[in-house]
Amino acid sequence: MITKNSVALAADATLRARGLRLTRQRRIILEVVRATDAHPTAAFVYRRVRRRLPRVSLATVYRNLRTLAAEGFVAERADPSGARFDGNTAPHDHFTCVACGRIYDVPPRADRAVRARVATRTGFEVLNHRTEFYGRCVACRRHGRRSPVKGQRRS
Amino acid sequence: MITKNSVALAADATLRARGLRLTRQRRIILEVVRATDAHPTAAFVYRRVRRRLPRVSLATVYRNLRTLAAEGFVAERADPSGARFDGNTAPHDHFTCVACGRIYDVPPRADRAVRARVATRTGFEVLNHRTEFYGRCVACRRHGRRSPVKGQRRS
DNA sequence: CAGCTTGTTGATAATGATTACTAAAAACAG
DNA sequence: CTGTTTTTAGTAATCATTATCAACAAGCTG
Numbered sequence: 484m485i486t487k488n489s490v491a492l493a494a495d496a497t498l499r500a501r502g503l504r505l506t507r508q509r510r511i512i513l514e515v516v517r518a519t520d521a522h523p524t525a526a527f528v529y530r531r532v533r534r535r536l537p538r539v540s541l542a543t544v545y546r547n548l549r550t551l552a553a554e555g556f557v558a559e560r561a562d563p564s565g566a567r568f569d570g571n572t573a574p575h576d577h578f579t580c581v582a583c584g585r586i587y588d589v590p591p592r593a594d595r596a597v598r599a600r601v602a603t604r605t606g607f608e609v610l611n612h613r614t615e616f617y618g619r620c621v622a623c624r625r626h627g628r629r630s631p632v633k634g635q636r637r638s
Numbered sequence: 639m640i641t642k643n644s645v646a647l648a649a650d651a652t653l654r655a656r657g658l659r660l661t662r663q664r665r666i667i668l669e670v671v672r673a674t675d676a677h678p679t680a681a682f683v684y685r686r687v688r689r690r691l692p693r694v695s696l697a698t699v700y701r702n703l704r705t706l707a708a709e710g711f712v713a714e715r716a717d718p719s720g721a722r723f724d725g726n727t728a729p730h731d732h733f734t735c736v737a738c739g740r741i742y743d744v745p746p747r748a749d750r751a752v753r754a755r756v757a758t759r760t761g762f763e764v765l766n767h768r769t770e771f772y773g774r775c776v777a778c779r780r781h782g783r784r785s786p787v788k789g790q791r792r793s
Numbered sequence: 794c795a796g797c798t799t800g801t802t803g804a805t806a807a808t809g810a811t812t813a814c815t816a817a818a819a820a821c822a823g
Numbered sequence: 824c825t826g827t828t829t830t831t832a833g834t835a836a837t838c839a840t841t842a843t844c845a846a847c848a849a850g851c852t853g
Contacts, residue, residue, distance in 0.1 A: 540803040618764040
C-alpha cells in the first residue's frame with residue numbers, strides 16, 4: 484500500500500541521491516499535491532500548505548513544485564491560465580469539462596501501437612504521449628450547463 | 639482548393655453574421671497564422687504582421703487571435719510558456735520535440751472508438767479529444783540533442 | 794564542538810505574457 | 824453627411840511565475 488510515509492521515504496532517498504533534501508516544506512507540498520485529484524494550481528497548493536505551515540512563502544511552493552516535477556514526484560501540465568500539478572504520476576489521460584472546468588482522470592488506453600504508429604510514420608523517437616478529452620461531465624449535463632462558469636476560483 | 643481569398647471570404651461571412659468585421663488587421667493576422675505550421679505564439683504573429691502593418695499594436699494581435707479562435711478560424715493551445723495558435727483547424731495531433739521545442743503536426747488517428755470508450759466509462763459527454771506526443775524529432779536525433787536548447791526564441 | 798560548505802527558506806523585486814482601458818479612427822446604416 | 828457601432832493604437836494594469844538575496848539550517852570535517 485502507498486502510504487504518506489512510504490512516499491516520503493522514497494522521496495527522501497531519491498532527493499538525497501541528488502544532493503537535495505526532503506525539507507518539511509517540500510514534504511508537505513508533496514503531500515498536499517498527492518492528497519487531491521483536483522489537478523491543483525500553485526496558488527491552490529499554497530493555500531493548502533499554509534494551513535500547516537502558515538509562514539510558507541509562495542516562492543517556496545513554486546520552487547518546490549518545480550523540483551518535485553523535475554524529480555518525477557508530481558506531473559506538471561500546461562493549462563490556458565497557468566500550470567497545474569498532478570500527484571498521480573501513473574499513466575492516465577485527462578478529461579476537461581468545458582462547463583465547470585474540472586479536470587478528471589481517465590484510465591489510460593492500452594496504447595503500445597499508438598506510439599509505434601507515430602514513430603514509423605514520422606521517424607521521430609516517441610517517448611511519451613497523452614490524450615486530452617473535452618466535453619461535459621455528468622454533473623454539468625444534469626444541470627444543463629453549457630458554458631464555463633464565470634468568476635469561480637481556479638482550484 | 640483553399641486559397642487565401644476563399645478563407646477571407648468565409649471569414650468575412652461568418653464574422654458579419656455575428657456583427658463583427660473582417661478588418662485589414664484581422665485578415666492579415668488570420669493569413670499569418672494560416673501561413674505557418676510553426677504553431678506560433680502571439681509575439682511571433684505580432685512580428686510577422688508588423689512586416690505588413692508596421693503600426694499594428696500587440697494588443698490588436700492578442701484581441702484578434704482570441705476573436706478568431708472563438709469563431710473557430712484558428713485553434714489555440716496551452717503551452718508551458720504561454721498560448722500558441724494553429725491555423726490548421728482540421729483534426730490532427732501534435733508531436734512536441736523535447737530537444738528543440740518544435741511542434742509538429744501528426745495525422746490524426748481513426749478514433750471513433752476512443753471517445754465512445756471514455757463516454758461509456760465515465761458517463762461524460764465527449765465533444766473532442768486530442769493526443770500530444772513527446773519525443774525527439776529526426777533532426778535532433780541526428781544531432782544527438784537530448785535536452786531543450788536554451789536561449790532560443792519561442793516561435 | 795567550531796568552522797566551513799552547501800542547500801533552503803521567506804520576502805520581495807523583477808519579468809513576461811496577457812488583458813483592460815481609452816480616445817481617436819474606421820466601417821457601416823440611414 | 825450624420826449618428827451609431829466596432830475597431831484600433833497606445834499604454835497602463837494584472838497575473839502567474841521567476842530571480843535575487845540575506846538569514847538560516849543541515850551536513851561534513853577536523
